[in-house]
Amino acid sequence: MDLPFLVTQSLSGLASASSLFIISCGLTIVFGVTRIVNFAHGSFYMLGAYLAVSIVPRLLDLHYSLPMFLAGIVAAAVVVGLVGVVMEVVLLRRIYRAPELFQLLATFGVVLVIEDLVVTFWGPLDLMGARAPGMRGAVDILGNRFPVYQLFLIGTGVLVLALLWLLMHRTRYGVLVRAATQDREMVGALGVNQAILFTGTLFLGSFLAGLGGALQSPLIAANSHMDIAIIAEAFVVTVIGGMGSVPGAFLAALLIGQLQAFGILIVPKATLVLVFALMAVVLIVKPWGLLGRPEAPATRAAPEGIANLKPFGRVERIAAVLALGVALLLPVFGDAYLVKLGTEILIFALAAFSLNLLLGNGGIVSFGHAAYFGIGAYAAGLLAIRLGMAMLPALMLAPIVAGLFAALFGVFIVRLSGIYLAMLTLAFAQIAYAVAFQWVGLTGGDNGILGIWPPDWASGRTAYYYLVLVFAVAAIAALRHAIYAPFGATLRAARDSAVRADAIGIDVKLYRLAAFALAGAAAGLAGALYAFANGSIDPTLLAIPLSIDMLAMTLAGGIQTVIGPLVGAAAFHTAKDFFMPLTDYWRLLLGLAIIAMVLAAPQGLAGGWARLRSRFSGAPA
């Protein structure tokens, strides 16, 4: 490793840092002002790339020159900025006061919608953008060749930082943005200006995302998966840098860029592990990121989630017995399709129920619950295939593995709260996903592992259905018991008021950690059951879309009730299974459904039932 090599390596680190910064600072500015973590930021990045693919060549046809190229890039970014404005006016305005969970979900609904729209407009194939005139070659740096375009990216990053600094420190708008980021109370006092401030900020943030995507279009083919990949990276940058802090995003992007450039020399296949290690170290020293500030605990009138826990009334008990009866008899009257559907519903019911131990009961908004589902699935699959373990021991061990990982990640996660916590769960889930994806030798990479079948005695559809029924019902009953036990009450207490809980001797973080491990283990069991039901595992089992499915199930059922997630899982999975083969627009429909749910019925199905019940029994709701 000689000096010239180190220099070019470091320069390419700077180039990727610069791209990361442009994208992440948009996310962080929007968060700073609106306190909404915009999932769709990654979609805006993707839109920027696709728009550049369409716009830039047309402009170059008119006149083949660098200014035309740049005009095309900026035009793409401006269009994306306008899309951001539309999103602010149509959606975000209605949910500024909604709980974080709903905000995140709503913006994720936008992700789904944009994904399908992009495929509709641009088709399913990857599209490479036009390259910049005059920047196709490489220059000589200390004897090594280095691409000009990468130098241009570095310059752009610095330019964006400088312009942002001027905007923030020399304009009235910038003063407002900084004031709003530092002081929430102040925003309310703005009056009319508030709308302009928020809309303007969405334009700025989306513009930056679009710019980032457009700039990448000559390097990376635009594809419909780049949204999730980039948003996860941007989340890691903002978590490390501190949410809402532009200099923090810059610092974090620099660190990650260099870490990746040089990490690849030391541990070629494990750059993600390095990024993870960096994030862990930063969060141990500074739980709120390098330049972030602790979020003041939200003082909400009423907590989201299970309130006023009551034992089952007569109606619920009868319904539960009926449901169990139907479940027991399903293979008798149902065909093979129904039995398969029933198996999956049971598995997802367990997963959603375990999620609601965190969500509804603990107030812990996990956006990465699929990680533990997937870790359980991988543990079971790897134990069975790589070690030749029998199914039952593998089913026993998988939840333990998932629980241990949940405990490990949980140590970092429970130190935070609110939206920061949600971001971190997502970042960890994405790391688990990336490991499954990258560690081809162990996990089979993208293809996963096939041939994970139950032994003969359980291999029939019906036999396996009953096996799942036993495991799922037992686990759900156990979790339900924990919710009604002092442990569950303590979690709810810590959710309602961590300050009060601490003042009566409760170690809030320890309880949350225990809940996280317990929920992770239960999700891991669900994942393990799924692995043997499907006969295969692959990285989608840990991916963000599955985490969102679980959230959608839980919310559709209602996080205010204990059994809501079960109802939600059944309804959601049945709908998905029914509609998905019928339409090319499943994601679009799901996205719109999630948005509609957030706007119209945040209480969910079972929540609506609980309200009906209290209305008819005359008790105050």
Added chain:
Amino acid sequence: MSLLMVEGLDKAFGGVIAARAVSFALEAGELLAVIGPNGAGKSTVFNIIGGQLRPDAGRVVLAGDTITGLAPRAVWRKGLGRTFQVAQTFISMSVTENVQMALMSWHGEAASLTASAAGLRRAEAIGLLGLVGMAEAADRPISALAYGDVKRVELAIALAGEPKLLLMDEPTAGMAPKERAALMQLVAGLARERKIGVLFTEHDMAAVFGHADRILVLMHGEVIASGPPDAVRRDPKVRDVYLGESGLAAANAAGTAP
């Protein structure tokens, strides 16, 4: 030795000095009132004692143990129960469940996965609620109570840990004058009977001068006067900077009341 000894507490928030060299002692069974204008540092001192805040310097000793910098949950184990200026309760629970929760924690049952929380320590909880006059409301959601009643429930929660020391940050806020007197009466009775030391703040001078054994006056984070009510009432500095006309009238009325 005193039940509570506070020595040389300093605390600054950025440039704002919230406590400077605050020292005092409190005996078992004694009621000590801390008064002072808004922003004087009363809550800051309370939060340092309760473990919610870490002091920049100084020491807090409770019943012979140094508790400076311990977490609130550890301080509670050492015998400190408290209420907050803005009441802190478990808003999704019923009134008894709030008290039951504190009792479960005190008896080391909070982590149980086997028991059922609904009936656990219920009778005991209702007993404590009876003590603060809230037994009838036991099964109402705490979110449905008037603020003054919530403060009472908070007192019951604080009592669940058999405290040696009670910290009460504005315990009578949100109550009608008659209720205030009754609550202070109740607290004073408990203090004497159970040998509990009580440290409280109040903006209501009648409650302060009518019930405190001693009074400590804070101003810009510093103790400017302390002593029995009569002495503090007569202190010209206190008259000037804090009590004013109406406060003085209330203080005098409380002093001359039977």
